Amino acid sequence: MGLSRRITLGLIQGRGFASSAESLAWHIDRIRAAASDGARVIVLQELFLTPYFCRSEDPRWFDAAEPVPGPTTEELGKLAGELGVVLVVSLFERRAAGLYHNTAAVIDADGRYLGKYRKMHIPEDPGFHEKFYFTPGDLPYRSWQTRYGRIGVLICWDQWYPEAARLTALTGADILIYPTAIGWLPSEKAALGTAQHHAWQTVQCGHAVANGCYVAAVNRVGIEGETEFWGQSFVADPYGQILAKAPVDTETNLLVECDLGQVEDFRRIWPFFRDRRIETYGPLTSRFLDLPEPS
Numbered sequence: 001m002g003l004s005r006r007i008t009l010g011l012i013q014g015r016g017f018a019s020s021a022e023s024l025a026w027h028i029d030r031i032r033a034a035a036s037d038g039a040r041v042i043v044l045q046e047l048f049l050t051p052y053f054c055r056s057e058d059p060r061w062f063d064a065a066e067p068v069p070g071p072t073t074e075e076l077g078k079l080a081g082e083l084g085v086v087l088v089v090s091l092f093e094r095r096a097a098g099l100y101h102n103t104a105a106v107i108d109a110d111g112r113y114l115g116k117y118r119k120m121h122i123p124e125d126p127g128f129h130e131k132f133y134f135t136p137g138d139l140p141y142r143s144w145q146t147r148y149g150r151i152g153v154l155i156c157w158d159q160w161y162p163e164a165a166r167l168t169a170l171t172g173a174d175i176l177i178y179p180t181a182i183g184w185l186p187s188e189k190a191a192l193g194t195a196q197h198h199a200w201q202t203v204q205c206g207h208a209v210a211n212g213c214y215v216a217a218v219n220r221v222g223i224e225g226e227t228e229f230w231g232q233s234f235v236a237d238p239y240g241q242i243l244a245k246a247p248v249d250t251e252t253n254l255l256v257e258c259d260l261g262q263v264e265d266f267r268r269i270w271p272f273f274r275d276r277r278i279e280t281y282g283p284l285t286s287r288f289l290d291l292p293e294p295s
Helices: 020-036 059-064 071-083 156-160 162-169 186-211 261-269
Strands: 006-013 041-044 086-096 099-107 113-118 143-146 149-153 175-179 214-218 221-224 227-230 234-236 242-245 252-259
Touching: 006 020, 006 214, 020 041, 020 071, 020 252, 041 175, 041 214, 059 086, 071 086, 071 099, 086 149, 086 175, 099 149, 113 143, 149 162, 156 175, 156 186, 162 175, 162 186, 175 186, 186 214, 186 227, 186 234, 214 252, 234 252, 242 252, 252 261
Parallel strands: 006 041, 041 086, 149 175, 175 214
Antiparallel strands: 006 252, 086 099, 099 113, 143 149, 214 234, 221 227, 234 242
């Protein structure tokens, strides 16, 4: 059996705030509380500093973007070093004039900025007009060795793509972390709300199983415009079992103990990485496989 490596994840499920200053102050209080309760890897929701502004196309929101690393990572880096915790922080990144990304920064427990991941898959749906704001990511899928384990970070819409989960897991991630902002639209909730949530949770649990790792997804709550964010942040183990899940409509710190030693144990008895037929997967780089017409 693998050695036990127990850590506690802290998922901070919150709402949108009227100002970035108010949001940052609230999240700092929640980070301190999570650390006091034993959390060692603490994750914030997608675009935690702002409301979910992608509900409409408004150029004024570009003023809310900042460099990464920048002022927020610097302030939270000091906090991480003080508390001895790893932070995963989702921000609106200004890379250059007219060039913006949806980005997650990883800060180690000594306060060091380790790096960033830029969201690869950018949705365009009613209430989720992200293509107006975000350039698709151009950094590799990767993971970071932190004081408390090796973590890989993806963002929201990336959740639906097994290729992204697999490539991140192949860099050695023990945990796949997904900062998220997903919710229901009133025109869809009655007919599709339960099914939509089921699909969202199920596909991520599948990533945990297929890659033999933990998955942590942290969502926001509250109603912004017509969008009702559905909360229900959760952590799944390598068997795809939900270890804990937050409420649908309540701000909360969800603390979940994980034994990263289980990753080694699981991959020994379910050796999916060993049995991959990598020489057969070349067609995955095609947009679609147009089969020849029968003669």
